[in-house]
Amino acid sequence: MADYSYVREDMLPEREPPVSEVGIIGWLRENLFSGWFNSILTILSLMFIYMILAAIVPWLWTPTWGAGSLSECREIIADLGKQHGGACYGVITERWQQLLFGFYPDELRWRPILTFLGLFVALGPVLFSDVFPRKVLWFTGAYLFLAPWLMWGGAIWTPLLVAAGPALGYLAYRFLYGVIGNLGAVIVAVLVPILFWLFLVGPISSGLFSVIPLGLEVVESRLFGGFMLSVWIGVVAIAISLVLGVVLALGRQSDLLIVKYLSVGFIEFIRGVPLITLLFVASTLLNIFMPPGTNFDIILRVMIMATLFASAYIAEVVRGGLAALPRGQYEAADALGLDYWKAQRLIILPQALKISIPGIVSTFIGLFKDTTLVSIIGLLDPIGLTGSIRADANWNGIVWELYGFIALLFFLSCFAMSRYSMWLEKKLRKDHH
């Protein structure tokens, strides 16, 4: 029998790995040339990538920024002796402002630009809570009411009165809490601001305006257009649908049967119909249901539909996050005496939302791109504008450059969102050393 008794006298020290496994050579060996078959694949892939770039780059690299029409472009390209043609950027030089702002009046464009810049300040404390001081949240709160005013203009009294709505709701809650109990008070507190906004804000605001005429020049919704419109609809729908989606997800998990089935019914209905049908409802049918005389802004209607649509998806994504949490988290929160809302806010949602980040951001990216569907109901988003640009005699027949530019705008926005979500996921990961 073999003798396998053995005792180690001294422990081995740590040693460097072999040179061929580390550094750039190690990386190349590991990833690109790990065997003869993989080496051939690597070389073939490099050739393929070269062929694609060789076709695209010369096309892109065409100095046609100054051309005033498609035929002028073609002359420049012919002069350059390019066999496979080239890009015609003149259309972007000429129309980029329209593609960005639609028909928003030139002299008032500082307003959407200011709103857009303000968006970053307002989002700062929400997206990058470490960098921005918490006090900026006050600006975020004010921004919710100031942004629509900057965009649409009108009396300063309107945003102030709209902001007063939630305050009225809170007061109603405080007064009624003792009288009709929690649930009743919550319902009234939600209804009061809505009724106030629908029926009182308009008359009071115009009344105040006739006494103290402070305000900005009104810009009508039909002048809104271009990428600005996409961002405007997208940002509003994203912000509200996140809140609404979380509420719906909680509602779907609720023990209260009516709340539960209302949430389920809403989610299943909205997810079951195409967004475009909802947009048609917004553009045509909705006016039939409204009381006569009320003129509900078309962009507002589209925003509402896009928000409802996205919130149903967000609700399902968040529900996935809620379901992924171990039961023990709920039990630990209960055992410590936290009530439902505190447990949700402090324990459950922070974790469930963290799990749901990739799904939530995917939904947002989808929603943002879906805003281009508004072109079908006649709003002049970038896609809506391409029709009139391509109908222009100068640019008749242009395709790649125009759509490419629009695609680039959307790609940059969506890529930024995607990168942010990856960064956030990494930041929130707490299980490593």
Add this chain to the structure above:
Amino acid sequence: MSTLELEPSVDTSKMQISDEVAIQIADMNKWFGTFHVLRDIDLTVYRGERIVICGPSGSGKSTLIRCINRLEEHQAGKIVVDGTELNSDLKNVDKVRSEVGMVFQHFNLFPHLTVLENCTLAPIWVRKVPRKEAVERAMHFLEKVKIPEQANKYPGQLSGGQQQRVAIARSLCMMPRIMLFDEPTSALDPEMIKEVLDTMIELAEEGMTMLCVTHEMGFAQAVANRVIFMADGQIVEQNEPKEFFNNPKSERTQQFLSQIIGH
């Protein structure tokens, strides 16, 4: 099953049982659907008692202590904790929960919060303790469970034994009068069981009322004043530890003990 041999160094000077009733369970029944999981439970716990509940798996022992802070609802009978009856009144439930601490088998720490935040969360949000005071209190209890240096780490960065000690500290920060332990060492590696049991012994030495579901019979012998044996949703036998282990009366108990101590 591991039976830890404890040094007989438990300081019993402060372990006094008063006449005051801490928990009163009378004629309590519970069903999971149609499955009768707890049957006619009668149990009176006096302040300062250290009760170990044991029994085969599925006997309802965890369900019993989970009924005491209403993580499970009982369907018949009565449970009164510290003079508050557990019924559908949510205010009573919240009151009992804030007075009764619970330690789980799988720790159930909040992974998105630091150890310190885990400990200060409930005092701040439930008890309305000022933040500074809550932090001081949390550090006090973290020192007590001997891991103050981990206060700013996240639970995922700690070992199982450390996590369970944080969970105990988190419960203690609510200044509970009763502590429930639901198999606190069952998910731990053998080398970490002792550090958790030591913490529990220390608690017992200070006179805490404790109900422990555990298989640690060494702990039961050293600390408990009463051992309850459950099977099939019923209390089959209860006695002081010495009698319980040396002279079990019912056949079911004898069988159980021979299985867990025999090897």
